[in-house]
Structure formats: structure tokens, C-alpha cells
Amino acid sequence: MRAVTITRTRATTLACTVFLLVLAALSVWTVLPPSPRGADAPADEFSATRAFDVVEAVGAQVHPHGTAANDDVRAYLLDRLTALGLEPEVVGGTGMFGGLGEQSRVAATQNVVATLPGTDPTSPLFLVAHYDSAEVSYGGNDDGAGLATILETVRALREGPALRNDVVLALTDAEEACLCGAEAFVDADPRAAAGGVVLNFEARGSSGPAIMFETSDGNADLVSAYADVPYPVGSSLAVEVYRALPNDTDFSPFLGDPEGRFTGLNTAYIDGSAAYHSPQDTPERMSLASLQHHGSNALALTRTLGDADLTALAAPSAADATYFPLPGRLLVTYPGGFVWPLALAALGAVVALAVAVARHRSDDGTRVAGPGRLALGFLSGLLPLAGAVLGATGLWAALVAVRPGYAELLDPWQPWGFRAALLGIVALVVTGWFVGLRRWLGAPALVVGALGWLAVLGVVLAALTPGGSYLAALPALAGAVAGLVALGRGPVGRRVAVTLGAGVGVVVLAPIVLLFFPALGLATGAAPAVVAALLGLALVPVLAVVLPTGRPGRWTVAACGAVAVGALVTGFAVDSFDAEHPRPTALGYALDADTGEAWWVSDEVTPSDWTAQYVDGTQALSPQFPPLHDDVWAGPAEVADLPVPTVEVLDDVTAGDGRTVTLQVRPGDGALGTAGALRYVDVSGGEMAPGVVRAASVAGREIPVGVDGHLDTRYYAPGADGFQVVVTVPAGEDVALRVVAAGGGLDRLPGFVERPADVGVAGSHSAELVLVGTTVTL
Secondary structure, three states, rough: HHHHHHHHHHHHHHHHHHHHHHHHEEEEEEEOOOOOOOOOOOOOOOOOOHHHHHHHHHHHOOOOOOOOHHHHHHHHHHHHHHOOOOOOEEEEEEEOOOOOOOOEEEEEEEEEEEEEOOOOOOOOOOEEEEEEOOOOOOOOOOOOOHHHHHHHHHHHOOOOOOOOOOOEEEEEOOHHHOOOOHHHHHOOOHHOOEEEEEEEEHHHHHEEEEEEEEEOOHHHHOOOOOOOOOOOOOOOHHHHHHHOOOOOOOOOHHHHHOOOOOEEEEEEEEHHHOOOOOOEEEEEEEEOOHHHHHHHHHHHHHHHHOOOOOOHHOOOOOOOOOEEEEOEEEEEEEEEHHHHHHHHHHHHHHHHHHHHHEEEEEEEEEEEEOOHHHHHHHHHOOHHHHHHHHHHHHHHHHHHHOOOHHHHHOOOOOOHHHHHHHHHHHHHHHHHHHHHHHHHHHHHHHHHHHHHHHHHHHHHHHHOOOOHHHHHHHHHHHHHHHHHHHHOOHHHHHHHHHHHHHHHHHHHHHHHHHHHHHHHHHHHHHHHHHHHHHHHHHHHHHHHHHHHHHHHHHHHHHHHHHHHHHHHHHHHHHHHOOOOEEEOOOEEEEEOOOOOOOEEEEEOOOOOEEEEEEEEEEEOOOOOOOOOOOOOEEEEEOOOOOOOOOEEEEEEEEOOOOOEEEEEOOOOOOEOOOOOOOOEEEOOOOOOOOOOOOOOOOOEEEEEOOOOOOOOOEOOOOOOEEEEEEEEEEOOOOOHHHHHEEEEEOOOOOOOOOOOOOOOOOOOOOEEEEEEEEEOOO
């Protein structure tokens, strides 16, 4: 009889293990992009193959705002929209982005706007993507993906009946520069006057699932609509995280509208970030599966919202929803009002489990775990969480130590080996904690401790980031209820109960581990490591019933360590810098026209061997060149013959205690660098006394001036005639302005040596920067 029981127990253990592995695989599969559809797909469906024609055309040239190449992209978009039967127009304007305490950024913009008219409009639906690229990028993904998604969506829509609502296509200019095209659209375009629902399409990389990562406030109704798309991928935690980050897209001006006229959703695929904003962001690097994911969801959501009564959806819902993916391409949603009840229920269930464990006695009558052991088990639960953070930090430090070029990246070019290594480290930490303390504290105390920390974090997150509370609260609640059911059961019953409870943790947490890796990168790998550690804590009840004591437990810990080491070695073997995956470098040139001094400059963390031939130490050059950081790597450079910006006083009027000065700022005659049009001109307070500027405007747009009265503004891609700046200062005050013109391209500068094939240009808005600065006193 005992042999039969052991056999049944082992069979149940194997079945439970397989069940959890299959559940994990299904949970991960549900957030992966679908296979791309070919050119022979039905005409009313989205085909990534057809859409890729747009990507190839848009990504044929590097095309930042203000360049002739960007004009070519704009002309192409006009032709494509006309061929689709629309009547597109170019809408000129002046956009401005930046608030108090920030640099105000201004640009003349030329948006491409068209409307697909509805049959009985309620409120407009806006499809938004930008057509300019970053300074050194081809923009194949960012934002060729968004443009291709919108154009192929419109083509598919034209194959079916007209939608109820107007669908307005806003293909914006100068997103990479300053979000100015979107801001100009929100500020002045009559089609935006009444507001509506916005769908923005982006890419921050070259692959991965298209994630709905940002929403407007009060997102419950819009998330419910998004849940009906064929491949929904999103998490309310992602929304909470993104709201806390200083990042912006064209979605930001819509969300920041002071009248609150817009609601909407923002979607992007974000893996393969090493190519982001770099010369490697070419059409050839795009994953067609990612484009298909973008497009299939965009088309479905446009049809849903295009036929809905958008009057209500264009206003925020009463609250945000909590939502996350489930196996089967599902997105579960529930009202934000459930967050606190679930968090408190999880905490109560864990407390109940702790009481039940404290009262429970084994077959020989001894107590399984008293209050002291339970308290120590709970306190020890901090160890795997802290260990995950330290492990992730140590892993990145090791990667950078071996390959310093990684410090310039969010993720290596091919990061999966290193991601597996981090998961191995987390598994090593969790199993090492459990195996190491089980003999001393007992498995029940560690189970209660693990679930206890999940419950506590569920409450903490409910208070701080409500959309993320489910990550901890639901696994804690399921694990505690399963633990209560398992108490007093036989070996088979215990295994089944705790496996079902842990399955909730797998379903909830496994997809988020996968999504967090590209979202935050190995450079900030502590965040995905903590989520992986939460999954480990949710699996502790299973470890307690399936992992034998003694040598098998130690073997398990050793196996996790072996996985970490093996994956790390594989990562280094697979990923290396070469011509296709170059080491990113950042080199610039700065000339002070007043002193006749020049420097090579770099903001690399550790200069590469190639960069080191130009720079020999750090210097504080930001007073002369505000676009630079406080301390940059710098070295002396030969003075180049470059144009110097000028400032002309057009008007100078004193009235009462104020003086209003109208200035014409010109970039100077000639080419500044070799990469086409001038990037921007900075105008800042320079040596002005604090509080001297009372008001300011640039190109007719009022600039926010803080209580410190410091002027800090930037105008992108000015023509030869420049732009006007109007400042109001106290009467009798001298005005000293620091004017810095910025161009791009180092090829023709004296002393420049071409990069080797395996050395590339970093994906950065300051890449290949050429600065010329001068101070003007008025």
C-alpha cells in the first residue's frame, strides 16, 4: 500500500509540474505577436506584407524634421493617401512643448491630415503617427511602423462599409524634435477643436509584441473596447509605470490638453531597443510579426470605435480599470474599485492561513509552525526580493565590465541569453532561500512568509500604483486559499491544491516578466527581476510539497545556478559587436565663437577606444553649451570654419518698469555639419541675473517663464531668416543671451577619423552633434 501511495504521489508531482510548465508556456505565448499575413490576405484584412511597402518607402533615407528627405516622405504620404481616395492636406503651424521649469521647444511644422468621413458622426476618432525620424535614424520602425499601420488600416477599411464616425488621420511632423506637430494639431487644427478619441502608434525598437502601454485617465471604457481586439496585450501596471516615467510621445500633447478634450490609447512594440533612434533602425530590421500585431489590433479597434457612440468614450470614465492578459489571447478587466477589496482579501486570507498553520499539528501531535517561526519566515521573505535586485544589478555590472559598450545601451543587441541568465539568478535566489532555511524554519513558515510578502505588496501597490496591485494580490489570495484547502489533505490532495493556487501566480506574472524585460531593459533589470521573484514566491507552496529535503533540494539550487552560468556564457557567445551590431559611440564637436576654442565632446559612460582618441577627461562645458550635460568627456579640437549665429534687435521699447525687446535670431550662413539642415538653435539666459525675464515668446508662441525668470528655449530647423524671440525684462536691465546653433555630421571637420565597421553611432538626439555658441549682450 505504501508503494502505491508513493507511486501516486510521484505521478501527481509530475502532473502538477507539467501543468505549471504548460500554463507558463501558454501565458507567454498569449502575449507574443502573431504570424504576419501575406500579400494574398483578404482585401479587408491587415497584411504586414502589404504594409511593409510603406515602411520601405518611409525608411529609405534618414529624414529628421526640417530636411529635404523629410519633405520627400511627406510627399509620399500625400500620394498614398490620395491613391486611397482621401483628400489629404498639409497643415502648417507652429508647435511648442515644454512647461514651467523645462526647456520650451518650438518648431514650424507641416502635418499631413486627412479625414475618412463617417455616415453619422458622434465624435472623431484620431489615428496618429509621426513621419519624421530621429537625427541619425532611417526611422524604419520609429515611426515607419505607425505610418504603415495607419495606411494599411485605411486601405482595409475602404474595402468595407463606411464607419459611423469620422476617422481623422494626423500624420505629424517634428515628433522626434519636440512633439511639436502633435501639439500644433491639438492647439490649432479645427478638426481637433471638439476633441475625441486618439489612437497613437509607435515603435521603440524593432520587434516584440505591440503593447498598449499608455492610456488617458479614466480608461475603463476604452480598455473594455481594446479587450475585443484579436491580440490584446497590455497591463494596467504598464500604464502606472509609464505615467511615472519622464518619457513622451505624440500622445502627450493630447493627454496634456488643458481642456481635457481627448481620451485615448497608446501602443508600441519595444523589443530590439539597441536599434532605437540609431542608423540601424532600417526597414530590414523590422519584425513583420510585430507590424502584423500593430495592424491587426489597429484595424479591429478602429472598426469598433468607428462604429461606436464616441460621445461618452471621448470623456474619461469614472475610474481606471485593472487589466492583464490571460492564456487564449484574452484580456481580463475589472473595475478599479475592486483593487482595495482584493488586496485586503488577500491580506486577510494570508493571515487566516498563518493562524491555521499555527494551530495545525502533524500526525505525531507536534505543532507545524509556531508564531515565532512564522514571524521569522515572514521576515526572511525579504531575502529573495532583495537578492533579485542585487542579482540584476550585479549581472548588468558584470556585462558592462566585460563589454563596456553595453553601458550605452538599454539592452544588448541580442539580449535573450542574458535575460535567461537573470531568470536563472532569480531562481537560484528563491530556491537557495527556500532550501537553505527549510530545515531551520520549516516549509510552512516559508510558505506563509512568501505569500505574506505578496499580500503586503498587494496593499502597498493598491495605495501607490493601483493598476499594479493585482500582480501581488491575486497570487497571494489564490495561494492562501489553496493553502487553507491543502491543510489536512493527503499528499495527492495537497499537491493538487497548491498547484492550482500557484497557477494563478503563473498566469498573472509570467507574461509581465516577459513584457518587462524589453520595457525596462537589462540596464534596469531590477524591475523584471523583482516581478520574477514575485513569481518565485507564488511558487513556494509548490516547492514545499514537491521538493524533497536533503540532496535533491541542493541539486535543484545547483541546477538553477548552472542555468544562470550557462545562459550567461551563451549570451556572450551569441551577442557581440560587429558591423551588423556595432558598438554605439557618441561624439560631438563644440566651438565657442567668442574665445575661439573648440572641443571634441562625448557623453559616453566610458569612452570607447575610438572615442578616446578625441577626449582625455571630463569638463563642465554646459555654461557655454547648454545642450551638453554638466560634465562631458572632452578634448581639444582644431577650430573649424563654421557659421556663427547672430541676433538682431528689431524693436526695443521701454514702458513703465518694463523693457520689451524683439529679436531676430539667425543661424548664420553656411553648413553646420554634414548631415543636412540645421537641427536647432538654443537661446538661454546665459549670464542674466535670476528673475530678469518676465515674459517671453518664440515665433509667436508664448513661452512659460518660471519664478526664477530664466529663459531657456529651442527652435528646431530654422531657415536662413531664423526666428523671432520677444522678451520682457525690467527697465534698465542688460540682456545677455547665450545662443547656440546645433547641426549634425562630423565628416568634414578637421581631425575627424572615420569609424571602423564595428563602431557605430549611438541612438541619441545628440548624436553627431556640432555646436557653435556665442554670447550676445543687448
